Amino acid sequence: xxxxxxxxxxxxxxxxxxxxxxxxxxxxxxxxxxxxxxxxxxxxxxxxxxxxxxxxxxxxxxxxxxxxxxxxxxxxxxxxxxxxxxxxxxxxxxxxxxxxxxxxxxxxxxxxxxxxxxxxxxxxxxxxxxxxxxxxxxxxxxxxxxxxxxxxxxxxxxxxxxxxxxxxxxxxxxxxxxxxxxxxxxxxxxxxxxxxxxxxxxxxxxxxx
Amino acid sequence: xxxxxxxxxxxxxxxxxxxxxxxxxxxxxxxxxxxxxxxxxxxxxxxxxxxxxxxxxxxxxxxxxxxxxxxxxxxxxxxxxxxxxxxxxxxxxxxxxxxxxxxxxxxxxxxxxxxxxxxxxxxxxxxxxxxxxxxxxxxxxxxxxxxxxxxxxxxxxxxxxxxxxxxxxxxxxxxxxxxxxxxxxxxxxxxxxxxxxxxxxxxxxxxxx
DNA sequence: TAATATTTGTGATTTTTTTCACTATAAATA
DNA sequence: TATTTATAGTGAAAAAAATCACAAATATTA
Numbered sequence: 432x433x434x435x436x437x438x439x440x441x442x443x444x445x446x447x448x449x450x451x452x453x454x455x456x457x458x459x460x461x462x463x464x465x466x467x468x469x470x471x472x473x474x475x476x477x478x479x480x481x482x483x484x485x486x487x488x489x490x491x492x493x494x495x496x497x498x499x500x501x502x503x504x505x506x507x508x509x510x511x512x513x514x515x516x517x518x519x520x521x522x523x524x525x526x527x528x529x530x531x532x533x534x535x536x537x538x539x540x541x542x543x544x545x546x547x548x549x550x551x552x553x554x555x556x557x558x559x560x561x562x563x564x565x566x567x568x569x570x571x572x573x574x575x576x577x578x579x580x581x582x583x584x585x586x587x588x589x590x591x592x593x594x595x596x597x598x599x600x601x602x603x604x605x606x607x608x609x610x611x612x613x614x615x616x617x618x619x620x621x622x623x624x625x626x627x628x629x630x631x632x633x634x635x636x637x638x639x640x
Numbered sequence: 641x642x643x644x645x646x647x648x649x650x651x652x653x654x655x656x657x658x659x660x661x662x663x664x665x666x667x668x669x670x671x672x673x674x675x676x677x678x679x680x681x682x683x684x685x686x687x688x689x690x691x692x693x694x695x696x697x698x699x700x701x702x703x704x705x706x707x708x709x710x711x712x713x714x715x716x717x718x719x720x721x722x723x724x725x726x727x728x729x730x731x732x733x734x735x736x737x738x739x740x741x742x743x744x745x746x747x748x749x750x751x752x753x754x755x756x757x758x759x760x761x762x763x764x765x766x767x768x769x770x771x772x773x774x775x776x777x778x779x780x781x782x783x784x785x786x787x788x789x790x791x792x793x794x795x796x797x798x799x800x801x802x803x804x805x806x807x808x809x810x811x812x813x814x815x816x817x818x819x820x821x822x823x824x825x826x827x828x829x830x831x832x833x834x835x836x837x838x839x840x841x842x843x844x845x846x847x848x849x
Numbered sequence: 850t851a852a853t854a855t856t857t858g859t860g861a862t863t864t865t866t867t868t869c870a871c872t873a874t875a876a877a878t879a
Numbered sequence: 880t881a882t883t884t885a886t887a888g889t890g891a892a893a894a895a896a897a898t899c900a901c902a903a904a905t906a907t908t909a
Contacts, residue, residue: 443836447815461886468817474868481888489874490885507843508836521737525730531815535832576835600838602831606656606740608677616841618834622811623744625827626785627652627717629809632825634716670856683898690858698904699855
C-alpha cells in the first residue's frame with residue numbers, strides 16, 4: 432500500500448466526516464458527498480478509497496459504518512494511542528481539556544511543565560508532572576505521541592527528550608521546525624503561518640488552486 | 641503572478657524563518673539554509689523565490705532583510721490586518737492572549753462569546769463582546785480576519801455572520817468544513833486530524849513522501 | 850592575478866497528482 | 880419487465896509539481 436501525504440490527509444478528513452455522518456444516522460455517502468465535505472473532487476475521493484482496495488455500491492455510494500471501519504483499519508486510526516502535552520501555558524492547558532482528543536481515540540494521559548507552581552495550580556483530571564519526569568512517565572504510560580506547546584526556543588530540546596523516551600509522533604505547536612530522525616512523524620501547526628497563508632491569498636497575487 | 645498553494649505555504653514559512661534569522665542578526669541565507677529550515681529542497685526554494693522575481697547573490701545567497709521585505713511586499717504580509725476571535729472557551733481565550741499574532745502583524749482587536757457571564761469573567765487586554773454585536777464591531781474596527789473557536793455545530797453560522805459583516809479570511813479551529821463563497825479565504829486547523837495524520841503515517845501503510 | 854569553490858537562476862526532464870471519460874452495475878421508475 | 884438514472888471503478892490523458900543539471904556569476908584562496 433502506498434499513499435501520498437495528500438491522500439492520507441484527505442482520508443483522515445473523510446474519516447472524521449464519516450464519524451459525523453454515522454452519529455447523525457446517515458447510512459450511505461457518495462463520493463460526491465464526501466468530496467464536498469472535505470473540499471475535494473469526487474474522482475479524487477474514489478481514487479483515494481480504491482487505493483485502499485475498499486469498494487462502494489453502485490448507485491448508493493459507500494456504507495458509512497463500513498467505510499469508516501475499513502479506513503480506520505487500513506490507516507490504524509481505530510487503535511487507541513496515548514499522548515502527552517508538554518508545556519501547560521494557555522494553549523497547552525486548553526489542549527489538556529480538549530475532549531475531542533479522547534473521543535477520537537487519542538488519550539492524553541499526561542501533561543508536563545517546567546514550572547512546579549503551575550503544576551500545582553492546574554485544575555484538570557489529567558495527571559501533570561514536571562518535565563524532569565518526561566522519560567519515566569512516557570515509558571510507564573506507553574505514550575506514543577507528544578504534543579509540544581512550549582515556547583519555541585525550547586521546542587527542539589523537548590522534542591529530543593520525548594524521542595529519547597520513545598515517542599514516535601510529534602504535534603508541534605511552536606513556530607520553529609524541529610529536526611528529527613526520519614522515522615519520527617511530525618506535524619507543525621503554526622497559527623501565524625495559517626494567518627499568513629490567508630493574508631497571502633487575500634492579496635490576490637496567487638492562483639486559486 | 642501566479643503561485644500554487646504549496647508555494648504560498650513554503651513562502652510563508654520562509655518569511656517566518658527570515659524573521660527569526662533577522663532577529664538573530666544573520667545577514668545572508670542560502671537557498672539550502674532556507675530549505676532545511678522549512679523542510680524543502682534548495683531548488684524548490686529557489687524556484688519559489690524566482691517566481692516572485694526576487695533575486696539572490698551568487699555565492700552569498702539571499703539578503704535576509706531584503707528578502708523578507710520583498711516576500712512580505714509581494715504577498716502582502718507586511719500590511720497589518722485586524723482580526724477577531726469568536727468563541728472564548730479554553731482555546732479561544734488562549735488565542736486571545738497569543739502574543740505572536742500581534743508581533744506578526746495580526747492585531748486581534750476583539751473577542752466574542754455568546755455567554756455574557758464568560759465575558760465578564762475574562763481577563764485580557766482585548767475588548768470582548770457578545771456575539772450579537774459581531775456585525776457592528778467588525779465594521780467599526782475594520783476587522784478582516786475571523787478566527788473561529790466555537791463548538792463545531794455553531795461554526796457555519798458564525799462564519800456566515802462574520803462574512804456578512806465583511807470578514808474575508810477565516811481561520812477555523814472547529815472540526816467541520818464550513819461552506820463559504822469562493823472569494824473568502826479559509827483555513828481549517830483540526831487538531832484531531834493532525835493527530836490522525838501522524839497515526840496513519842506511523843502505521844507505515846504509506847509512502848514516505 | 851589565476852584558479853577554485855560556492856551558490857544562484859532556469860530550461861529541460863521526470864515524477865506525481867489530478868482530472869477526464871467511459872464502462873459496469875444496480876437501484877428506481879415506468 | 881424494460882428503461883432510465885445514479886454512482887462506483889479505472890485506464891488514459893492532462894496538468895502540475897518537483898527535481899535535475901548545468902551555465903553564469905562572484906567570492907575566496909593560492
